[in-house]
Every structure is written in C-alpha cells, then in structure tokens.
Amino acid sequence: MKKMFICKNCGKEFIKNVYNDKEPICCSKQCSNEYRKKQIKYAEFTCLQCGKTFTRTARQIKNAKHHNQEIKFCSKKCKSDYWGRNRVLVTCPVCGKQYLQQARLAKINLCCSKECSAKNPANRLLQGKEIKLVCEWCKKPFKKRLSYVRKQQKRGQPVRFCSKECFMKFKRKDIVKSRCDYCGEEISINKTRQQSGLHFCSLSCKKKYQDEHNRAKLICKFCNKEFVTTKYQAEHGRKFCSEACYKEYISQEKDTYARIQHYLRGTKQYTVWRNAVLKNDNYMCRKCGSKDNLNVHHCNIHLHEICQKYNFHIPTILQSIEFNDVSNGESLYLKCHIDEHPNNEKLRNIYGQFMPLQVKSCEKTCNDEDGIKRGNDI
Structure with a gap:
C-alpha cells in the first residue's frame, strides 16, 4: 500500500509502499547513509605524544574497554614514537x-x-619445568614440559607416548584381518569393529550389498509398472513409483475425501478464495466480532458436496463456480465454527480437523485487537 512520508535527512516528501507496518525513514540510500552518519556519537581524546585532540566512536570505545585497553594515541606512528622515547x-x-x-x-x-x-x-x-614420563609402547623414559602435560590433561588427552611412531604401533596392535562381506577380499579392521556386524572393502561393495539385500520390488497402483524401493518403505505402505503418479491417481481415481480435501486446501485457488473471504469480512468473526483464531466456513454449499457434485475430479472442482464463489464463505471464530457443526465429534474422527482444545469463550475475545491466527477451515 502506497503512502506519503517525509525524509528525516533532507525533509523532502516521497511516496513508498509499506510492508509489515514498517515506515521508511529516508527517501534514498544516499540520504539513509548520511542520516546514519549523523546519528553516530563521538568522544574526544588527547594524544600523549603530539598533544592533538582526536575523536573515537562509541563502538571503538566499547571494543577498547572489552580488551582492557586505554585510548592514548591518535595513530600508530605516535604510539611507536612514544614507546621509542x-x-x-x-x-x-x-x-x-x-x-x-x-x-x-x-x-x-x-x-x-x-x-x-x-x-x-x-x-x-x-x-616451565620438565618432567620425566615413561612411554606405554617402548617403555623408554622421555621428557616433556610440565605446562604441556597439564594442558593435555585438561583436554582429556594424557601424554602416553614418546613419539608418533610409538602411537601408530600402539594403534596397529588391535588390527585384525577379515574379509569383505560382499566380494570376499581381505581387509584389516580393529578388534572392536570385528563384532559389530558387516564389513566392506569399499563404498561400491556396500552399495551393491544394500541393493541386493535391502531392496524390495513393488508394482505402482496407477501405472502398473514395477519399481524398486527400500524394505522400510515397502513395509510402511508405499504404493506409487513417483509423486506424479500419486497426484494423477488422486485426480482421476476416487480416493478418500480426507486426502482430496487436504490437497485442495493447498492449492492457489483455495488460498485466493480464503483471503478474499477474510478481506470481505474485515478479518472479523461475523457472529462475535473476534479477530483471533479465525476460520473460513462454507455457508451455502459444503466442500464435501462440491466434491460429490463433480465426482471427486480435482481439475473440474478447481475450475467450478461453487469452489471459487466468495459469497459461499464466511469468517468465524473457532468456537463459533465448531457450533456450526453439531456433530463435531464425527468430524474429529473423519477429517482430523478439530483437535480437543481448551477454546476460549467468544465474550473474552470480542475486545481483543491481536493479529489473526489462522485455524482449520471446513
């Protein structure tokens, strides 16, 4: 929405769109930069070397205090000359x-x-002092600084070996030879990993093993083509080879009303219709005048009746007059919306729309001037 504003830097009038109730301060980027520079606060200091006065911003003073530093010099040259003296x-x-x-x-x-x-x-x-330690692998004594040993102990990494060679030999002592579970090649693994299931020599062997053992073949419910998927998806009810087949199946075949209405409520046509109904009612409930928890209710023809009229065919439903008619909708508060459906227990079971909530009474929310909180629509 376009409005008239006055620039705080140059004082000129300008027109600009307003979003989220944020009013613009300046008419251009140049004015905004100049306005920000004017808002910066400066403090004066005296240089110990040359005696000149210089300024620093509030941010620079804050950073100096954070690092426990005093502002004494105007430049690096004055600082070096002062300490050289x-x-x-x-x-x-x-x-x-x-x-x-x-x-x-x-x-x-x-x-x-x-x-x-x-x-x-x-x-x-x-x-720092040096202390004597004994290597866990070669059993030879070696020296390390006390400060280094204490630092490693704080990290939870005590000094146990005299060199990297001893450390690598200690690691290799637990390595055992085994065979790849797919191709049968010899591989070297740790003892702790030997008891932890399957082992492979490469990622390609691992993928091939998964393709053979963790895959299942299914037939698509729409196109009747055979496709491969994981066993987990097959056990949890996957029926279609792709998302396109699933959408075509919903639009052409008669699926459950719950899925069809869920799909319809996510379309652009429905969001345009819903916003038009809310705007027509000035974002207020027609019964109690509340602005909180608003739902859009089909007053003349219910959405289920529209679907039945057009035989649950989604393209024709989206292009129908009844689906896009603004006069068929009204804005209602959540409690008022539930009152319109006396069999709301059945609606909870069928559509999963109204969950058991502690709904506020209409009298309390009539005087609220909060923002709109969208609820579920029927």
Missing part, C-alpha cells in the same frame, strides 16, 4: 651485545634474540 640500552646476559629495550622490561633478564634466550639458564624457569 622510553627505551633504554641493555646488555644481553649471554652474548654481551647492547640493544634497545623498553624501560619497564629492562629489569627482567631478557636476551637480544631467541637463540640467546634458549642458551640462558635463567629463562628456563619462565619456559
């Missing part, structure tokens, strides 16, 4: 070279490179 000459304890280091780190015995830090005996305390 606080550097001090330090001598490496291993090779004796002099290098620049930050003043706050000068008290720690750090080295000039990774090679020197590996040779430095004082840094072993920082790297």
Whole structure:
C-alpha cells in the first residue's frame, strides 16, 4: 500500500509502499547513509605524544574497554614514537651485545634474540619445568614440559607416548584381518569393529550389498509398472513409483475425501478464495466480532458436496463456480465454527480437523485487537 512520508535527512516528501507496518525513514540510500552518519556519537581524546585532540566512536570505545585497553594515541606512528622515547640500552646476559629495550622490561633478564634466550639458564624457569614420563609402547623414559602435560590433561588427552611412531604401533596392535562381506577380499579392521556386524572393502561393495539385500520390488497402483524401493518403505505402505503418479491417481481415481480435501486446501485457488473471504469480512468473526483464531466456513454449499457434485475430479472442482464463489464463505471464530457443526465429534474422527482444545469463550475475545491466527477451515 502506497503512502506519503517525509525524509528525516533532507525533509523532502516521497511516496513508498509499506510492508509489515514498517515506515521508511529516508527517501534514498544516499540520504539513509548520511542520516546514519549523523546519528553516530563521538568522544574526544588527547594524544600523549603530539598533544592533538582526536575523536573515537562509541563502538571503538566499547571494543577498547572489552580488551582492557586505554585510548592514548591518535595513530600508530605516535604510539611507536612514544614507546621509542622510553627505551633504554641493555646488555644481553649471554652474548654481551647492547640493544634497545623498553624501560619497564629492562629489569627482567631478557636476551637480544631467541637463540640467546634458549642458551640462558635463567629463562628456563619462565619456559616451565620438565618432567620425566615413561612411554606405554617402548617403555623408554622421555621428557616433556610440565605446562604441556597439564594442558593435555585438561583436554582429556594424557601424554602416553614418546613419539608418533610409538602411537601408530600402539594403534596397529588391535588390527585384525577379515574379509569383505560382499566380494570376499581381505581387509584389516580393529578388534572392536570385528563384532559389530558387516564389513566392506569399499563404498561400491556396500552399495551393491544394500541393493541386493535391502531392496524390495513393488508394482505402482496407477501405472502398473514395477519399481524398486527400500524394505522400510515397502513395509510402511508405499504404493506409487513417483509423486506424479500419486497426484494423477488422486485426480482421476476416487480416493478418500480426507486426502482430496487436504490437497485442495493447498492449492492457489483455495488460498485466493480464503483471503478474499477474510478481506470481505474485515478479518472479523461475523457472529462475535473476534479477530483471533479465525476460520473460513462454507455457508451455502459444503466442500464435501462440491466434491460429490463433480465426482471427486480435482481439475473440474478447481475450475467450478461453487469452489471459487466468495459469497459461499464466511469468517468465524473457532468456537463459533465448531457450533456450526453439531456433530463435531464425527468430524474429529473423519477429517482430523478439530483437535480437543481448551477454546476460549467468544465474550473474552470480542475486545481483543491481536493479529489473526489462522485455524482449520471446513
């Protein structure tokens, strides 16, 4: 539905369609981008290096607080210059070279490179202690860092082997030779899998075995052709080779009314008719005026009578005047709809339409102004 609006950025009037009661703010993408930029909030800071004032958005401030960081510098250059100003000459304890280091780190015995830090005996305390373990496969002692062992224990993966070779040998000790259940070739499997049913050398053997043993042949109820399906589908009542045959069978042969009416209610013609009836009644119950749990009721000719008139032939039913007549329908609240059908217990059993619910009384819902909740139609 088209309406007139005023742009909040440029103040011009514009016409636009409205969906889901969401009113547009701006007349174009350019105006919307400009309007969003105006809504951004900024805060001012002073750089510690150059002394200039700079701004940051509320989102940038929130991210800095999340990472426990203070906003002190306007750029990366100012940051590097500031920390470079606080550097001090330090001598490496291993090779004796002099290098620049930050003043706050000068008290720690750090080295000039990774090679020197590996040779430095004082840094072993920082790297973590080593503990002795025994390999479960070769029974040889080996060393691992204590921090690594604790991390693996937290993960539920304790350190048991000294190398990958020992681990692979430990895995292969439980491997047993067996034969493929389809082609008979030798395969290697684990002992635990040996007792767990069938084993195959490849996926092709598995598919061929399933085609021979887990398949069943049936005859289509419509086209009388033979088709192959799984045993599960055959046991649970599959009768047609394809969905097209099933639809043709429903349209030409007399199937149960429950299936035909279920098919009719899913067609486009029925949804158009239903929406037209609701719109004609202003989305309100004709009896109590409720706007909640609305059903569409066939008032003059029932859907079952229309199906009987046209001998349950779906194409003729969909093109008939009675099926598409808006005057044949009325909007009713769920309770009012059930009152129109006195034999609703039979309807529950035949069509499965009305389930046993705790339905509200019409008097309570007459004053409700909620949205429409569609119910089942008869």
